[in-house]
Amino acid sequence: MKMSFPFSAIVGQDEMKLALLIAAVDARIGGVMVFGDRGTGKSTAVRALAGLLPPIPVVAGCRYNCPPGSENACPAPEAHRPGKAVMPVPFVDLPLGATEDRVVGALDLERALGHGEKAFEPGLLARAHRGFLYIDEVNLLEDHIVDLLLDVAASGENVVEREGLSVRHGARFVLVGSGNPEEGELRPQLLDRFGLSVEVRTPQDLAQRIEILKRCDAFERGPESFVESWRKAERKTLKKIGRGKDMLPAVTVPDEILSLASRLCIAVGADGLRGELTLMRASRALAALDGDATVAPSHLRHVAPLALRHRLRRNVLDETGSTARIDRAMAELIPA
The missing domain is CATH 3.40.50.300 (P-loop containing nucleotide triphosphate hydrolases)
Incomplete structure (x- = not known):
């Protein structure tokens, strides 16, 4: 494999x-x-x-990756085999x-x-x-x-x-x-x-480029030993994702955060409401990743460029990029 x-x-x-x-x-x-x-x-x-x-549990023999317990919703239940299975x-x-x-x-x-x-x-x-x-x-x-x-x-x-x-x-x-x-x-x-x-973007820092070369070379020469050397860091990342998924339903988004998200979308001229919905969901997911029970302005600030930069209209009177426009609006709405 x-x-x-x-x-x-x-x-x-x-x-x-x-x-x-x-x-x-x-x-x-x-x-x-x-x-x-x-x-x-x-x-x-x-x-x-x-x-x-981690591998996901599936119905044995299912060609649709159906999870156990959803057999009745599968289009091809006749292909199922007894028992359960797991797959990457x-x-x-x-x-x-x-x-x-x-x-x-x-x-x-x-x-x-x-x-x-x-x-x-x-x-x-x-x-x-x-x-x-x-x-x-x-x-x-x-x-x-x-x-x-x-x-x-x-x-x-x-x-x-x-x-x-x-x-x-x-x-x-x-x-x-x-x-x-x-x-x-x-x-x-x-x-x-x-x-x-x-x-x-392609990294411009010399030390970073050299480190990339070293890690790629180490992985090519000995994939097993390289992966093993990063096993502890990988488990830490996996634990963070698992904790985030578990916490997500309980994370609250205060009304002031929703208001801030809407004001930010208005300030940068984002079309529609998808930007605000994404801001809310992404900031909640980030809070869950961080282990926080409530979304804070810092979470919103962190995800705003990710959620909004591709939703902005081009402004012929403003030659700055969309990320700069979002940063400027956030600086006004969310003082550091």
Whole structure:
């Protein structure tokens, strides 16, 4: 089995790692969009987080990753075997050339032609259920596929009505997209549907670059020993995620925080209410990660750029970037 690079061993890219941890604690946030240079560890970080998480319990023989106790909701209960099983947290790469049939699923032609049976062949969405769906260069993916993915990610369910088939199955996953803005922009309507947005850049610090080289070389030369050397840090990160998931339902968001989130969205001119909803959910998830029972202004300040920078309209009279506009608004609303 191929080993994943340890999540805790990734050098720098703190904002990206934080966004992924927040999404791991609360998948309802709506996924993470990562913009930046090639070769900055985007896919490595997502794979590492998926590899870090503990195996998930599933119904034995289930092709839809159904959890035990949900057998009646599965589209193919006839394939189930007695007992329970566990599997690694799914990590599914969605290639740019993927067709809609491959993504959502379609008629199983082999069974249809060979046995005359009308059966459903699950797609990538079924494989990604309860895990991560990663799309590299999402800005180059066909718009109708991105529309479909975002709708399913928001509803947590995939519904297929075609070729006389009617299938409905769970499809809850953390959607992570990456792209380089120089190769084409993502439509604003689609970008707005991602919960968090992260900007990553090639490190310019010499010491940091050298440390990255050392760790990559050590992992390539001896994956087992390298992973073992980071085992303690990985357990600490895993414990933090588990504690955050357990605490999340009990974390309270005071009215003053909700008011602050709305005022911030008004101040920066964010369209719609998704920004405020994401601010609330992300700040609550961050509080849970930190072990705090109540969301504080510091949590909101920390997640505001992640939740809002991709929702702002371009201001021709303001040449500063969206992050600078958010920082400026926060400085006025949340004095340091």
